[in-house]
Amino acid sequence: MEDKYPFKAIEEKWQSFWEEKGLFSVAEEQGRKKYYLFEMFPYPSGKIHMGHVRNYTIGDVIARFKRMRGYNVLHPMGWDAFGMPAENAAIANNTHPSQWTRENIDYMRSQLKRMGLSYDWRREIATCDPEYYRWEQWLFVRMYEKGMVYRKESYVNWCDKCATVLANEQVEAGACWRCGKPVQQKKLPQWFFRITDFAEDLLTYCERMPGWPEKVLTMQKNWIGKSMGAEIRFPVEGSDEVLPVFTTRQDTVFGATFMCLAPEHPMVEQLAAGTDQEEAVRLFVEKMAATDRTSKTIESYEKEGVFTGAWCLNPFTGRRMPVYTANFALMEYGTGAVMSVPAHDQRDFEFAKKYGLDVIVVINPEDESLTAGEMTEAYTGPGRLVNSGEFDGLDNRQALDDIAARLEEKGIGKKTVSYRLRDWGISRQRYWGAPIPMIHCPTCGIVPVPDKDLPVVLPEDADLLEGGKSPLPVLDSFVRTTCPGCGGQARRETDTMDTFVDSSWYYLRYCSPDCTEAMFEKDAVDYWMPADQYIGGVEHAVLHLLYSRYFTRVLNALGLVDFKEPFTHLLTQGMVCKETASCPEHGFLYPEEATGEDEQSVCAHCGQPVVFGRVEKMSKSKKNVVDPNFLLDRYGADVTRLFCLFVSPPEEALQWSDQGVEGAYRFMNRVWRLSSIWMETIKSADVFKGEKEDLSPRLHSLYRKMHQTIKKVSVEFDQRFHFNTAISAVMELVNEAYGIEDDGIPETRQVMKLVIQTLAMLLSPITPHFAEEIWAFFGNQESILRSPWPEHQEAALALDEKLIVVQVNGKLRGKFMAAPDTDKQTLEKLALACEPVQKFIGDKAVRKVIVVPEKLVNIVVQA
């Protein structure tokens, strides 16, 4: 054996071995315990990045460990293959999205294979495959039949640059999540999934998923945004019209002095018609429609509105309330109308101040009496009702219930719930996606494509248009069709589905990827689902993960699956970060653009000192990326995997360190060397099976350390997934094993054989190629993955003597050794006898002695 771990030859050898033996291919085995884990499938963007490396390494460790633990492990991989970058790249490179995507998949698959990931590649799926999206279309039709999908003309988030509609989830701070351009509002007919029907259920189950991180559940809960409140109907003066509002503060209804409608509210135009405000309202509404979301957010503090000329009546006080249209009223939330209570809502307060509207205090804080004219901000806290007729004196929390009850009695409103969550708009005016399987017939209206005609295949011969506009509407061969109802000429729907639809059910397809009769084989799904472990970036906490939960509910409601939650355990891994380097003049710099040693580095372009900036998520724009290929070439897959797991626990951010990788490489070589040193002498030896009492103190200690390590590593792999501490434990074992010399005594060789074999097994999930190589050295023909995970022996952990810590008034003052079963009295006696302890007690009176057996004695003395 060589001095350095020769990863190149070894890794290729074992990768072929696994592939030839089909070691990771699985099938349902009734009666055998299953484990289904998978990681978020990648978008085939070109090549894998460090985030992928980290994500898939974490999953692979668990998969390999569970196999050795005897589970039937399903560990699949696929491609989230539809999406805009493919179109953009195709235009830029004068190729076709299909070709671009498939080439990327081929290359990235080869990269993943180089990492030694244990996937069942026979189950590989790509969402752009017609046999995949066929079933998505099929489901769409089922949902349409059940009224779970609808079409509505509505204002949608529109990105001009990407030339498409965006879901609310894809709008970040008023800008497109993909290109960063401000998002505008545009009125278009769109297809929507009724996700809001499941808002309550999605929320309820957030309390029933102990396997999910609290953080993700909280983000989902906030996203769904449930508010308990009331709907109150305000009659419009001099008309039969009624304006319903949603409020969470019905306790303040006596203080409502005006009303605000969203500029898009359908009543705005009608109310203003014929009044002298008509023109002003029209101008305001037009101005608001032209304002994009970003500037609305930025100017969020400046409240603005226009009187519509109409008045409504407060149903409790009879007060005439002017109806305004205001920029802070949102059409998407509640009813699009707000009852404004300036004394107790900050937005209403600011609006009232600006337009000179009345402020009426209806809640006084405890022991204080507010005066409307003296308030500088709204009072939103709790208190007692005033100016509220029969409700005066009530605690406002009680009034919430009482006033809601009165609403129902008077027939002017009711208790109700509002959610922040909106229905999911899934139409995309884009080419590279799954076609929506609907037909527009001039006679029959909108008709679904019959099942026998599915899939509606995305024509791959379409020529892409400049600016990213979809070619489908002008592709006659696609658009022209016949109506399945009347047989007459009809047009196909040319919108495609949001790619998040594709990724909302792929984990079900993995269970039976080749099924031609249905979305999936029920038996296979019954066996494998729900998935036991899902791993991916936290950035999908409210997008993909919420949609997947929704989809599972849809399938459940359609009777296709028996469960509601798709993933019992979720692990959200942290970002991969690296320090940035920048030049005041040239911006961010690649490492090779900064010359010189660390602190004295200068910009290669201008010679100015390089500023080493903050540690940021790896990104091309920050020029702080590390290419996995570089690592695989230079250190190999095992070291790359080892490093990713060792630097930090999986859910924390991983901070890249060049020295850190070197350290992982050194460790790998160190274990390799340890094995090399002993290999020849222990090859023919027996594995130690004797009693630990027969061993020399040194060997005994090593033997115990080995069992400790097995225990520690097993717990980490099984429950906590803190691989960094598992690796630390293995390092300690290696360090201790290094202290043993070959003295020719049989027990020494037997123990060393046991230790080295155990090391190979403990490391096999992390550094599988290395482990296989060591395993084969011992003459094993089978893969190490086929051998059972080692079990620690509790008896081997026992110590003859335990270290007892002695404290005086809680401070460490001495230590001694004692047998584990030493009783409290003896421990106390021994502790008091400790020489340094005596010094601290001196002539002070001992007040109390606390004894924790096998651990510590604390002597409390007078201060």
Added chain:
RNA sequence: GCCUGGGUGGUGGAAUAGGUAGACACAAGGGACUUAAAAUCCCUUGGCCCUUAGUGGCCGUGCGAGUUCGAUUCUCGCCCCAGGCACCA
């Protein structure tokens, strides 16, 4: 503004049914081997103090209180950082 995490050596990070703070590694320093370098191996490494250099003393887990024999861990108040949401009535 609201919600959720998190603040521990020069660095990444260990340690929580409350019980030796700093495991393991990186970096740094010293030594061995070598003609030399690389590699490797060994040692030191939280800060401060000492007229006794020790099995020595004091301080130390963002800051301030509290509970306790004992707090990185529990409670309360504050500060800072990261992530999420953001005119949600």
